[in-house]
Amino acid sequence: MAKAFASQGDMTEKKITFDEIGEGLYAFTAEGDPNSGVIIGDDSVMIVEAQATPRLANKVIDCVRTVTDKPITHVVLTHYHAVRVLGASAFNAQQVIMSNTAYNMVLERGQEDWDSEFQRFPRLFEGHESIPGLTFPTTTFTDEMTVFLGKRRVNIKQIGRAHTAGDAVIHVPDQNVMFTGDIVEDHSACYCGDGHFADWGNTLDNIKAYDVDAIAPGRGGALVGKEAVDRAIESTRDFVQSTYLPAARVAARGGSLKEAWDAVRAECDPKFADYAIYEHCLPFNVARAYDEARGIAHPRIWTAQRDLEMWEALQG
Template sequence: MDKTFASAGDMTEKTTSFTEIGAGLYAFTAQGDPNSGVIVGDESVMIVEAQATPRLARKVIDCVRSVTDKPISHLVLTHYHAVRVLGASAYGAPQILMSDAARAMVVERGQEDWDSEFARFPRLFQGHEEIPGLTWPTTTFSGRMSVYLGRRRVDLMQLGRAHTAGDIVIHVPDQNVMFTGDIVEYHSACYCGDGHLQDWPGTLNNIREMQPDAIAPGRGDALVGAQMVSRALENTADFVTSTYRSVARIAQGGGSLKEAMAACRAVCDPKFADYAIYEHCLPFNVARAYDEALGIDTPRIWTAERDAQMWESLQG
């Protein structure tokens, strides 16, 4: 494992792309960095995921302005993580939508997550001085809600626990396109540190049953066409399942966290070592899988101090 803490040494700027994945629907991607989505309606625009800072958010806004001058009326956040939400102020004052569960996590652990992620991935927080504080939704829901951008309907849905307990997906039925946040990744490691690994595959099956024609995943390239969508769903499920089962065998047998890490590497390295942020995610994934295997249903809150202690314990 890299001796540098998490991705603290990753300061290489990523190349962004802006891909149309349906009529008026776009995926903003950045070589394994967090993605955003853009939904252009008749009257206004919805953004999916704010980015980590206002500076990064303005890159998304520049892309939006390359295709439309309609106002940004809605910002949808698929979950509470700092790298997804803290750029919200750059978009002006749109409606900000989250699930009830995600808002509860901002209350419970939003500041701790911000402090933790800032130390883990400093490149994503360049320009952090502009962040006015935690991002709070103006509208929350449980289960499902629809938003109309003129005639265009956008459905927000909770399909199950996965990356967090508050995950939502965004579906645009007129194009059968979905924005999944970090429930689905493409050639990028899943971050499972706040996840529910045993529930995750079932949530992926719920997405599969909707048979989307395209998906903007949380990280990685846009997924266009049934074959690419299916491959990403299968790979994401394999990543999560491989991680959990290898760790659970050790945890439930009384083994140590370090032994669980070795077991996870033996299974996952041959398949996923070349995925974006794989080394970054691995220790957090193992720690959460270890807890879940021992019956800890609610993920323990990560703090900067807990991060460092866990990282140190796995070195050598």
């Protein structure tokens, strides 16, 4: 390869922030690394997103213990990606919940995704020896389900494809707060390697229809207040469209993946080059946009070998 993946050289420890975004609701964020959410009920705690390893999950637990000693009983995983799910064992939760579609994606491509992400993002997998294996849910749902943490109602719902086909959002109606996973990002690049570009905008509209007061996004800072929420939704929309449309124009005229890469860079670099993980995501985003524009509706599985071949085609 001409050079390593951008993320392979990113070994700087990130500053953790733990923000209250509603009564008993918290966003665990780390400068563009994967976020987690915390929902405190009457007698127990729900975690949203489990981090990449038990080592990182324990950092979430440490933050939880600064605000409550209630047991962690539920973990909700918004999708199947390794950096979101492989730390789940650290929580010792009674229930691990994901959509049935996300569960099927674990079966279809979970190991390949783990191998791929481990190669690309070594810092996030420090302590990987403690991962017991792929994370499988104890509970799945189709379309939506409700969990009661005492009197606190938590709605878990699929509202459209975006970052993956199995995306779910978590809405806490008593505070009108949502945990969106990687459907919404804030000043962080969207990873679109498993994405559905044609659907993503409609899914953002579905989130917007909730008119929430705060969002814990997949990456980036907590979004508190309707102005911050709307800004992040629209910047995410702009990122997705600015990635797809140039690649689609190249694909329509029979151009190459490298030409799509150049076209997307020309459109996105001026607007998004300072976003967290931008350089890391870009080649995977271009490859998926180019595929979708050529009629490949079901995202192809990323493997450690396919990663290298794609990167060589773009950088070699």
